Amino acid sequence: MPPPSPPPPAALVEELIEEILLRFPPDEPASLFRASLVCRPWCRLISGPRFRRRYHKFHRTPPVLGFLCGRFTSDGVHIARFVATSSCSPLADRRCRLFDARHGRVLLLRSGEPGRENILLVWDPITDEQREIPFPKLTRPACTWKAAVVCAAAAGGACDHLDCHRGAFLVVLVIAYSPETFIWTYSSDAGSWSDPIFTQHHDDCVDLFYPSALVGNALYFEFWSMKRVLKYDLEFHEMSVIGLPSSFGQRVGVFRTTDDGCLGFATVHKSKLSMWSRKHGPEADAVWTRDRVVDLETLLSSNAIRTDPRLVGFVDRIAVILLRADNALFTVDLKTSKVKKVCEGAGSITTVVPYMSFYTPALGAASTGERPSAGGSSA
Incomplete structure (x- = not known):
C-alpha cells in the first residue's frame, strides 16, 4: 500500500x-x-x-524614476524627453517646454500658435493625466519668466508628499519686467490666478533654464547675474531678494536643500564642486558658508572632463548632483561619491529636472478580476 x-x-x-x-x-x-x-x-x-x-x-523617499530633459530640436521646437533610470515604462516625447517637476507632477508650456495663447500643462507622466492652465493676462511683454509646481499643502508644511499627486496643487509664475519682478499663484482648488505681487530687481532677470528649489515653505529662483536669488514664501505670499556671496563670482550653480533643511547652493569651477549652505536666521544676519569641496577629476573619467563640467540640477532628499560633461549627462551621489551616466547627447539639453515618484500597478484592476495595467499609481 x-x-x-x-x-x-x-x-x-x-x-x-x-x-x-x-x-x-x-x-x-x-x-x-x-x-x-x-x-x-x-x-x-x-x-x-x-x-x-x-x-x-x-x-x-520616492525613488527617481528618471529625468525629464528639455531640449531644442534641429528645427527649433521645444521637446520634453523622459530618460528612464528605472524599470518605468518609456514615455513619448512631449512637444512642450519643460519647466519643473515636483510631488509627482510635471509642469510644461505648450506654446501658442499664431492667434492662440500659451497654455501651462500640469502633467502626471504615470497616468498621463494633464490639466490645462491658461496664462494670466499680461499688459506688456516680459523680459523673462519662470514657473514652478508644488503640492498645495507645501504652503503650510502639512503634507509628507508621499501620496499627494492627485490632490490640489499650486503653480507659481515669476515674470520679470524692467525693473520689476511679478509673481502670480494659480490654485487648482480655486481654478484661478491670484492678484500679482512684485518687487524691484535692479534690471536683473530670472534664469530661464535652471530649476527652482523648494526649501521649507519657500521657493527660490535664480537671477541671470548670479548675484541674487528671488525668494517666494508660499505661506505668507511674500517675496524678497537675497544676495549671494561675491566669492561665487560668475560661476554657474544650482540651489539645493541641505541635510538640516537649509537653503544650499552648489558651484563648479575648474572641476572643483563646492557645496555652500545658508544657515537659518534673520535675512540680514544669515550667512553663506562653504561646507564641502569635491574634486570631480577623481570621480569622472578623463574623457568626461575634457571640458569643464556644468551643473544642471540637484535631486533633493537623496543628495544627488546633475552635471553635463563631454556631451553626456551624469549623476553624482554626494553621499557615496558614485557617478552614473544618464544619457549621451546632452549638448542640446537646456533644462533637466528629476522625476521622483512611487509607481505601483493601477488601482481598480483587482476589483474587476482583470490583470492590472502597466500604467501605475504615482505619488
Missing part, C-alpha cells in the same frame, strides 16, 4: 505576503507589477490603497 501523500504546503498568510512585498525596491516598479500577476489575491493586495500607503511610508 503506497504511503499517504504529504499534506499540501500551508498557504502564506496575507500579512506575511504583504511584509515581503513591502520590501520590494521602489526604484524597480516592474517587480511589483510582476508580483501582481501571480494571482488575484496578490493583485488585490498590491492594488489596494492600504498597501500603497504602507509601501510609501515604509520607503519614505
Whole structure:
C-alpha cells in the first residue's frame, strides 16, 4: 500500500505576503507589477490603497524614476524627453517646454500658435493625466519668466508628499519686467490666478533654464547675474531678494536643500564642486558658508572632463548632483561619491529636472478580476 501523500504546503498568510512585498525596491516598479500577476489575491493586495500607503511610508523617499530633459530640436521646437533610470515604462516625447517637476507632477508650456495663447500643462507622466492652465493676462511683454509646481499643502508644511499627486496643487509664475519682478499663484482648488505681487530687481532677470528649489515653505529662483536669488514664501505670499556671496563670482550653480533643511547652493569651477549652505536666521544676519569641496577629476573619467563640467540640477532628499560633461549627462551621489551616466547627447539639453515618484500597478484592476495595467499609481 503506497504511503499517504504529504499534506499540501500551508498557504502564506496575507500579512506575511504583504511584509515581503513591502520590501520590494521602489526604484524597480516592474517587480511589483510582476508580483501582481501571480494571482488575484496578490493583485488585490498590491492594488489596494492600504498597501500603497504602507509601501510609501515604509520607503519614505520616492525613488527617481528618471529625468525629464528639455531640449531644442534641429528645427527649433521645444521637446520634453523622459530618460528612464528605472524599470518605468518609456514615455513619448512631449512637444512642450519643460519647466519643473515636483510631488509627482510635471509642469510644461505648450506654446501658442499664431492667434492662440500659451497654455501651462500640469502633467502626471504615470497616468498621463494633464490639466490645462491658461496664462494670466499680461499688459506688456516680459523680459523673462519662470514657473514652478508644488503640492498645495507645501504652503503650510502639512503634507509628507508621499501620496499627494492627485490632490490640489499650486503653480507659481515669476515674470520679470524692467525693473520689476511679478509673481502670480494659480490654485487648482480655486481654478484661478491670484492678484500679482512684485518687487524691484535692479534690471536683473530670472534664469530661464535652471530649476527652482523648494526649501521649507519657500521657493527660490535664480537671477541671470548670479548675484541674487528671488525668494517666494508660499505661506505668507511674500517675496524678497537675497544676495549671494561675491566669492561665487560668475560661476554657474544650482540651489539645493541641505541635510538640516537649509537653503544650499552648489558651484563648479575648474572641476572643483563646492557645496555652500545658508544657515537659518534673520535675512540680514544669515550667512553663506562653504561646507564641502569635491574634486570631480577623481570621480569622472578623463574623457568626461575634457571640458569643464556644468551643473544642471540637484535631486533633493537623496543628495544627488546633475552635471553635463563631454556631451553626456551624469549623476553624482554626494553621499557615496558614485557617478552614473544618464544619457549621451546632452549638448542640446537646456533644462533637466528629476522625476521622483512611487509607481505601483493601477488601482481598480483587482476589483474587476482583470490583470492590472502597466500604467501605475504615482505619488
